[in-house]
Amino acid sequence: MSARRLTATAVALAGCALAGTLGSGTASAHGSMQNPLSRVEGCYLEGPEHPKSAACTAAIAAGGTQAMYDWNAVRIGTAAGRHHELIPDGKLCSAADPEFAGLDLARADWPATNLTAGADFTFRYHVTAPHRGTFQLFITKDGYDPAKPLAWSSLESAPFLTVTDPTVSNGQYVLPGKVPAGKKGRQLIYAIWQRSDSPEAFYSCSDVVFDGSGAPAGSAPTPAPGSGATHSHEPSPTASAAPVAPAAPVAQQAGALDAAPATPATPTDTTRSAGAELAQTGTGRATGLAASVGAAFLLAGAAVVVINRRRRRPAAHAR
Template identity: 55%
Template sequence: MTARHRGPAAFAATLGVTGLLGLTAVPALAHGSMQTPASRSFTCRQKNPESPESAACKAAVALGGTQALYDWHEVNIADAAGRHRRLIPDGQLCSAGRAKYKGLDLARADWPATRLTGGARHEFRYKATAPHKGTFELYVTRSGYDPAKPLRWADLETSPFLTVKDPTLVNGSYTFTGTLPQGRSGRHLIYAIWQRSDSPEAFYSCSDIDFTGGEGGGTGAAPAPQPQPPSGPAAPARPTPVCPAPAEHSHSASAAPVVELDSTPASGASPAPDAGTSLKTLLTHVGTGLLLGAAATALLIRRPRRRDG
């Protein structure tokens, strides 16, 4: 085939390659975080990363930037495989040892907290923007926990107070019920670990709690309105490498009243990605790749071939 005849074929091949590349340019699906009681990343995302309402969220943005809050569902370690205590240093539990999320590790007593009753039954919800098979473990801080000091593994009970394997997915959230620990009052923290069974990847979250009585059991207070995850197009994503976090940052602050979160994202906030948005993006890229590939094939078929000579 002469040079003049290779032109259309080369162009068609280029179109095909471009179409295939389009299939790979799909943003990664997100994963999840504790929705109720709300995690620090979920709470601060709800209240507009660009202009946070709470002092703790403002401090988290000042230290780690806004992208960490837009990516509230990606506090993870890709190759954890159950080695949580070995991989995550003391003082960096809420960030899972990732520098990107270091603002979540700030030691302060004014993080927005959920009011719960010790010893009561509670329905937990974990927002799964990309569902996976796996096991949830929920730990609570020991009596004497000081929220104004960096969180250590030793501050958590040795064993989880609730372990659930493959819970039911309801309206995009894993939902499961358990009994809250007794013998706690005031500020505490629930640390959630979601270890996938179809991958070594694990996810982590810190939910600040205000325990109010109920050591004898009981039914607990009526639940406060639960925040709903943001939806719609995501803010422009930046690279999110897994890397060790820097040295601990400790900021003490006076205790603040418990904040009841509403379900309406703050005005002007850029919504975070959800599974539906990612699926639409995936289908768009697939369609584009297929159309380009078809155009390339049609061009090769319809181009008349000439004999040289």
């Protein structure tokens, strides 16, 4: 092989090593509300190819089956708490992502979970890639009409439950709290999970009823391990989309949007604190980049050594 071809090969290999890191980390997937069951996970569990409910059938007709297979990926990678700014009225359940447009259908027949107003309740969020962050749960106002597009003004102004860095048990974030009192009929719970180690945020809509006409709470099966969209880390945050600073574990019943809780919670013996196992992804990409740069230099150096040896090799004597 000529020196020129060796040099070209080294450069190409170095480029591949760099591209492998620079090109990764643009898609993420982490989870969805499990109890009460979210629209997207419920439609996935029904079976995207042959959904059972009329609402899921209509949602799949509107947006296709892939959205339901990607049940853990209703997200905005650069949210950084700017939920109202980035998500317009009528697109809250899809987080303004066209893939999930079917979730925004205004219908009064979405499968719903039974809840009891004012009762203690353990909300659970099915997670496929745990991270530090804060959960905020909002419920619709009295007089909510499910046949009209969901708007920000449809929700109570303050979350009824806020939990930061909750414990993780059996693949679910455990969010102990209390169902808002005085609620009747059909309502909707809107969940926002804002990561604190990244600007990325996740969203879900869970239909609930207070008249006993829905499914028993906690009765939905859990998606099989490995289902959902594949998780990979986000690019490092930029100055314009800085991550929210991590906070101590906490649960509180009400507060302003994106309020910072402050009271630590103690994990139980059967669950582990999220802080002990949640991924901090802010440095993962930098580490991979450093490794790839090092590999590129090693490849280039090896090529130079080969080239120099070929240049010093004595010519064969003519016979």
